[in-house]
Amino acid sequence: MAVEFDGGVVVGSDSRVSAGEAVVNRVFDKLAPLHERIYCALSGSAADAQAIADMVHYQLELHSLDMDEAPLVLAAASLVKGVSYKYKEELSAHLMVAGWDRKKGGQVYGTLGGMLTRHPFAIGGSGSSYIYGYVDAAYKPRMTPEECRQFTKNAIALAMSRDGSSGGVIYLVTITKSGAVEQVFLGDEIPKFYDE
Amino acid sequence: MEAGGTRLPLPFWAGGPAPGELYSLTCPSAAGPGLESHAGGGGPLTRPSENPMVTGTSVLGVKFDGGVVIAADMLGSYGSLARFRNISRIMKVNDNTVLGASGDYADFQYLKQVIDQMIIDEELLGDGHSYSPKAIHSWLTRAMYSRRSKMNPLWNTVVIGGFYNGESFLGYVDMLGVAYEDPTLATGYGAYLAQPLMREVLEKKPILTKDEARDLIERCMKILYYRDARSFNRYELAIVTEKGVEVEGPLSVETNWDIAHLIRGFE
Numbered sequence: 001m002a003v004e005f006d007g008g009v010v011v012g013s014d015s016r017v018s019a020g021e022a023v024v025n026r027v028f029d030k031l032a033p034l035h036e037r038i039y040c041a042l043s044g045s046a047a048d049a050q051a052i053a054d055m056v057h058y059q060l061e062l063h064s065l066d067m068d069e070a071p072l073v074l075a076a077a078s079l080v081k082g083v084s085y086k087y088k089e090e091l092s093a094h095l096m097v098a099g100w101d102r103k104k105g106g107q108v109y110g111t112l113g114g115m116l117t118r119h120p121f122a123i124g125g126s127g128s129s130y131i132y133g134y135v136d137a138a139y140k141p142r143m144t145p146e147e148c149r150q151f152t153k154n155a156i157a158l159a160m161s162r163d164g165s166s167g168g169v170i171y172l173v174t175i176t177k178s179g180a181v182e183q184v185f186l187g188d189e190i191p192k193f194y195d196e
Numbered sequence: 197m198e199a200g201g202t203r204l205p206l207p208f209w210a211g212g213p214a215p216g217e218l219y220s221l222t223c224p225s226a227a228g229p230g231l232e233s234h235a236g237g238g239g240p241l242t243r244p245s246e247n248p249m250v251t252g253t254s255v256l257g258v259k260f261d262g263g264v265v266i267a268a269d270m271l272g273s274y275g276s277l278a279r280f281r282n283i284s285r286i287m288k289v290n291d292n293t294v295l296g297a298s299g300d301y302a303d304f305q306y307l308k309q310v311i312d313q314m315i316i317d318e319e320l321l322g323d324g325h326s327y328s329p330k331a332i333h334s335w336l337t338r339a340m341y342s343r344r345s346k347m348n349p350l351w352n353t354v355v356i357g358g359f360y361n362g363e364s365f366l367g368y369v370d371m372l373g374v375a376y377e378d379p380t381l382a383t384g385y386g387a388y389l390a391q392p393l394m395r396e397v398l399e400k401k402p403i404l405t406k407d408e409a410r411d412l413i414e415r416c417m418k419i420l421y422y423r424d425a426r427s428f429n430r431y432e433l434a435i436v437t438e439k440g441v442e443v444e445g446p447l448s449v450e451t452n453w454d455i456a457h458l459i460r461g462f463e
Contacts, residue, residue, distance in 0.1 A: 027453065032462060164275075184456050
């Protein structure tokens with residue numbers, strides 16, 4: 001999940017990788033850095049998602065050396081879209097790209113199915129089905145960074161509680177002009193809701 | 197040896213496949229009480245094996261010195277959705293037997309209804325006897341096998357635990373009618389994750405105390421919560437001793453996610 005605020009973005013994810021009913025990794029960090037101030041959130045096939053993230057990480061590094069400046073979030077998102085669209089039939093992953101750049105500030109892009117769309121906030125992954133109602137109801141424009149973090153944590157906690165393929169801990173990254181701050185929330189730090 | 201022909205099936209096999217004959221999936225005879233299945237309307241409308249809808253995951257069982265303990269989490273999953281997070285998958289059969297079920301929850305509720313009625317009927321006989329855990333296990337084995345032979349199984353794997361005449365009992369029956377007894381039992385994912393742990397402990401110490409058995413179960417429930425994607429951190433514990441049945445719950449396992457702090461990216 002990724003949410004935009006004035007001056008940056010908050011990106012969050014759960015930490016479960018499952019193979020059918022088996023939990024293969026319960027502490028997997030699904031927030032992969034593409035560049036210093038651009039992260040992507042992985043979902044779908046873990047192998048495909050990692051492969052795309054690695055490719056784009058490399059391409060962005062080269063691009064930023066060529067341009068001799070920090071890459072735009074739109075550039076990163078376009079690269080991800082390029083790979084996702086070209087290999088649309090073969091790949092089974094969705095990467096959400098979010099970050100901060102000088103030109104447009106905080107941005108969130110979805111690349112589902114090889115599209116490129118910008119959103120104030122975006123959710124993805126199997127657990128997202130269960131929180132469309134929640135995020136539509138709870139989202140308010142012009143939230144502060146702290147409110148965005150809380151919104152993200154709440155949404156992910158709710159999804160983790162209902163989706164069998166989601167669980168573990170919540171990884172959060174807040175990206176602004178000053179850089180990226182990574183956080184982990186475990187156990188009691190994860191918001192609790194009605195769960196009977 | 198007859199050459200096929202119109203040999204009628206023996207009464208034991210009534211309603212099931214006739215040896216040597218073509219077997220159609222329509223359930224012809226609907227006679228008998230209890231767990232006998234019935235075709236919905238008969239004729240071309242067959243009633244094949246169902247697909248499980250709301251399901252429960254593992255059930256664990258461990259014998260100890262003076263009783264048995266059974267544990268099952270309180271989740272009913274609808275595919276990957278954690279749909280019902282506060283349901284009980286353990287039932288008290290009588291003062292010396294408990295039963296835990298995994299698999300289809302509706303089938304478990306039906307089974308519960310049938311068994312509860314059996315216990316009431318037996319009480320009404322007023323002869324002072326009560327069903328032993330072994331008897332329940334044996335009956336259930338036959339009943340589940342009979343259903344599977346009609347291609348209409350109760351989609352459950354059941355663990356029966358009890359304490360009768362100074363002896364602990366722990367038995368397993370699944371939807372195919374496969375049945376056995378063992379000092380440690382686990383259904384579903386528990387069979388892969390928890391059973392090896394339980395067996396390792398019992399190998400070193402064949403007779404456990406009640407507290408040791410309880411600790412073992414808790415350890416296994418924790419591992420299952422970490423590694424079974426269809427589990428939930430709320431479970432019930434049923435302990436049967438000569439004093440009777442005690443169902444404890446809801447309980448939760450203490451989880452440790454500290455290793456998450458050691459993770460940065462995936463490289």
